Amino acid sequence: MKTLTQVETAEIRQKFPVMKACTYLDLGGRAPLSTDVLAAVTRHLDDCVQGRVDKDAWFRQAEAVRNRYAALINAQPDEVAYTKNTSEGLNIVCAGIDWQSGDNVVLCPELEHPNNIYLWLNLRRRGVEVRLVKPRDGAMPIDELIAAMDERTRLLTVSSVSFIPGFRTDVERLGRACRARGALFLVDGAQSVGVLHTDVEAMCIDALAVSTQKGLMAMYGMGFLYVRRAVAEQLDPAYVARFGIDISKADAHESDFGGTEFSFLPGARRFDLGNYNFAGVCAAEASLALIASIGTKRIEEHVTALAHALGRGLIELGLPVCGGAPGPHIAQTISVGHYEAGAASPGSADTLRRLHRHLLEQGVKLSVRRDMLRFSMHVYNGMEDIDRVLALCKDFLRREKTRAA
Ligand SMILES: Cc1ncc(COP(=O)(O)O)c(C=O)c1O
Missing domain, CATH: 3.90.1150.10 (Aspartate Aminotransferase, domain 1)
Structure with missing residues (x-):
C-alpha cells in the first residue's frame, strides 16, 4: 500500500x-x-432558489450516496438506512428489539458518548438489566465485556474509537464473541468511519451508526445506519413511513399508497422515513468521492x-x-x-x-x-x-x- x-x-x-x-x-x-462540499451544497441551494428542483434526480442522488456509504464499509446498499445522526441510528436498533424482562445489554459507559448510554439505561424501566463494565486504563476492556455476556444478553455495544481518550476498540474480537453467543453487536462509528478502514463483514458487526460531521467530513443532520440484512429483518421499526414500505409497482411515486396490506422493504431500507436531507446528501457525495479517491x-x-x-x-x-x-x-x-x-x-x-x-x-x-x-x-x-x-x-x-x- x-x-x-x-x-x-x-x-x-x-x-x-x-x-x-x-x-x-x-x-x-x-x-x-472542503471547497468541493461547499460547491456541491451551493449548487443544490441555488437550484432550490431558482426553482430548478428535479426530485427524481435528487432521489437518484440519494441512492448513489447510499451505494457509496455501503461501499465504504463493505456492505450492500439494502443494508444502509438514512438517518439524521448517530443517536438516531443507535435508537432505531434499540427500539427495534422485542426486549423481555430479564434480558441484558452490555456496555462500558465511561468510554461511551452519552448518546450511546441513555437509551440503554432507559430500558431498565422494562426490566432489562444494563451491565456496566469498567474501562481498563482508558481502553475498551475486551475480555471483561465478553465475560459480562451470558445467554440473556441481547446486545453488546461499543464505540469503535472512544470520543475520549480516543483509543481504538478491538471491534473484530468483540464481533466474533457476540456472533458466537448470538448477541447483537452494535457499533457507534461516529469517531472512526471515514478515517479508519471499516469492514462490517470482517469485523462481524451487526449494526453500525454513523453521522457525517466528523470522519465523513460533511454536514450535521445527516447520518446512516448499517444493519446486517438478516438482523434488520428481525427488528421491528419503531417509526414507519412510505420510504420503508415495499410498493411493488414499477415507477411508484413517493405519494402512492399501496393498500392496507403492506410489507417492509428488505434489509435496512425499512428504517427510512420521509424525505431526505438532500443538501446533506450533496455534501456527503462530494466528501465520499474524496475519501474513495484516497x-x-x-x-x-x-x-x-x-x-x-x-x-x-x-x-x-x-x-x-x-x-x-x-x-x-x-x-x-x-x-x-x-x-x-x-x-x-x-x-x-x-x-x-x-x-x-x-x-x-x-x-x-x-x-x-x-x-x-x-x-x-x-x-x-x-x-x-x-x-x-x-x-x-x-x-x-x-x-x-x-x-x-
Ligand atoms: C462516539 C460518539 N458518538 C456519538 C456522538 C454524537 O452523536 P450524534 O451524531 O447523534 O450527534 C459523538 C459526538 O461527539 C461521538 O463522539
Whole structure:
C-alpha cells in the first residue's frame, strides 16, 4: 500500500481553506468542510432558489450516496438506512428489539458518548438489566465485556474509537464473541468511519451508526445506519413511513399508497422515513468521492502515523499523554491529561488549561473533553501540523519554567 506523499497531502489541504487559517486538529469535534462540499451544497441551494428542483434526480442522488456509504464499509446498499445522526441510528436498533424482562445489554459507559448510554439505561424501566463494565486504563476492556455476556444478553455495544481518550476498540474480537453467543453487536462509528478502514463483514458487526460531521467530513443532520440484512429483518421499526414500505409497482411515486396490506422493504431500507436531507446528501457525495479517491486504508495509515509522531513528541516534552507511548491502541487521536480522576498531580489540570489557552491563541484548533486536551487528525493534516504543535508546546513549557523560577 502506498502511503500519502507530501504532494498528495498538499493537494488535499488546498481543498480545506481552514488549513490556511489555523492548525486544525479537532476532528473529534467536527471536520472542516472542503471547497468541493461547499460547491456541491451551493449548487443544490441555488437550484432550490431558482426553482430548478428535479426530485427524481435528487432521489437518484440519494441512492448513489447510499451505494457509496455501503461501499465504504463493505456492505450492500439494502443494508444502509438514512438517518439524521448517530443517536438516531443507535435508537432505531434499540427500539427495534422485542426486549423481555430479564434480558441484558452490555456496555462500558465511561468510554461511551452519552448518546450511546441513555437509551440503554432507559430500558431498565422494562426490566432489562444494563451491565456496566469498567474501562481498563482508558481502553475498551475486551475480555471483561465478553465475560459480562451470558445467554440473556441481547446486545453488546461499543464505540469503535472512544470520543475520549480516543483509543481504538478491538471491534473484530468483540464481533466474533457476540456472533458466537448470538448477541447483537452494535457499533457507534461516529469517531472512526471515514478515517479508519471499516469492514462490517470482517469485523462481524451487526449494526453500525454513523453521522457525517466528523470522519465523513460533511454536514450535521445527516447520518446512516448499517444493519446486517438478516438482523434488520428481525427488528421491528419503531417509526414507519412510505420510504420503508415495499410498493411493488414499477415507477411508484413517493405519494402512492399501496393498500392496507403492506410489507417492509428488505434489509435496512425499512428504517427510512420521509424525505431526505438532500443538501446533506450533496455534501456527503462530494466528501465520499474524496475519501474513495484516497482509500480508507491509506487514510488510516496516514492519520495513525501523525498521531504516533504527535504522541511521541509530547511524551518527549514531558506531557502526560493518555495511555503512554503510542501503540496499537492509537488511531487518529491523542489526548493529553490523566484519564483516572484523582490521578492528576496538583496543578497539572491548571497547566493543561493554560496550555490549551496558549494553543488556541496561536491558532491551534483542538477540544477539551473531561479535562483532557484532545488532538485529532484527518487526511487534510500533515507533519507540518504536528511539528507546529510540538514547537508551541515546547515554547509554552519553557515559559512555564521561567514563570515558576
Ligand atoms: C462516539 C460518539 N458518538 C456519538 C456522538 C454524537 O452523536 P450524534 O451524531 O447523534 O450527534 C459523538 C459526538 O461527539 C461521538 O463522539
